[in-house]
Amino acid sequence: MKLLLALVLGICLAPLTYEGQVFSQKRKVADKVRAVKMIQGTLTDFEMGDYLHANFKTIKGKELSLFVMKPGMEYFLAVHRGKPLKLTYEVVDTYIPEADGVTQIERLASAKAGSVTYETWWKATKAKYPGEAAHRKYGSLVEKYTKQ
Numbered sequence: 001m002k003l004l005l006a007l008v009l010g011i012c013l014a015p016l017t018y019e020g021q022v023f024s025q026k027r028k029v030a031d032k033v034r035a036v037k038m039i040q041g042t043l044t045d046f047e048m049g050d051y052l053h054a055n056f057k058t059i060k061g062k063e064l065s066l067f068v069m070k071p072g073m074e075y076f077l078a079v080h081r082g083k084p085l086k087l088t089y090e091v092v093d094t095y096i097p098e099a100d101g102v103t104q105i106e107r108l109a110s111a112k113a114g115s116v117t118y119e120t121w122w123k124a125t126k127a128k129y130p131g132e133a134a135h136r137k138y139g140s141l142v143e144k145y146t147k148q
Contacts, residue, residue, distance in 0.1 A: 029093075029095050029102050031092050031093065031094045031095075032092065032093040032094075033090050033091070033092045034090075034091045034092060034093065034104070035090070035091040036088065036089075036090050036091075036109070037088070037089055037090075037091065038086065038087065038088050038089075039056070039058050039059075039064065039086075039087050039089070040058065040059045040084060040085065040086055040087070041056040041057050041058040041059060041064065041084075041085060041087060042056065042057055042081070042082055042083065042084060042085060043055070043056055043077045043078070043080065043081045043082070043085065043145070044056060044057050044063075044081075045145050045146065045147050046068075046074065046077075046078075046142060046145050046146040046147065047065065047146065047147045048146055048147075050096075050098045051067055051068070051069070052067075052068045052074055053065045053066060053067060053068065054066050054068050054073075054074070054077050054108060056085070056087065059084075064106075065106075066087070066089050066106050066107060066108040067105050067106065067107035067108065068107075068108055069107050069108070070108070070109075070118070070122075071122070072118075072122040072125060072126070072134060073108060073111065073118055073122075074138075074142045075122075075125065075134060075137075075138035075139075075141070075142065076111060076113075076118045076121050076122060076125075077111060078138060078141040078142045078144075078145055079121075079138065079141065080111075080113040081145055083113050083114075084113070084114075085111050085112065085113055086111070086112040087108060087110070087111050087112075088108075088109045088110040088111075089106050089107060089108050089109055090106070090107055090109050091104065091105075091106055092104070092105060092106075092107060094107075
């Protein structure tokens, strides 16, 4: 009985794996948005760590690095690199597996270049380049602007 219990607990508490990725079974906590901020600036480059970050220079000369977590946002930013952008970002407490818990981050929520918003651009782009086609179209541009 003890052996069976140990086996069941071992299976239930072991990390799940899928194609080499490890998923924690720890309960994910809902995000808590602490603040929503808006700035104007230009994309300077991207930086890849555990997650993709977009680096900006604000119109006041301040440098800012924001998590990029929305699909296609990196493509929108790369296409508009060096152009004036209106950016909305959130200061949020979120669960980050690599940090093994809840961490406060600044993540990009929306972007606008002139009259074009990320949301409308991405919707049109997905329709024109479905599936992996958007990555084939814009992925090399993101790589070009990513710090090594």
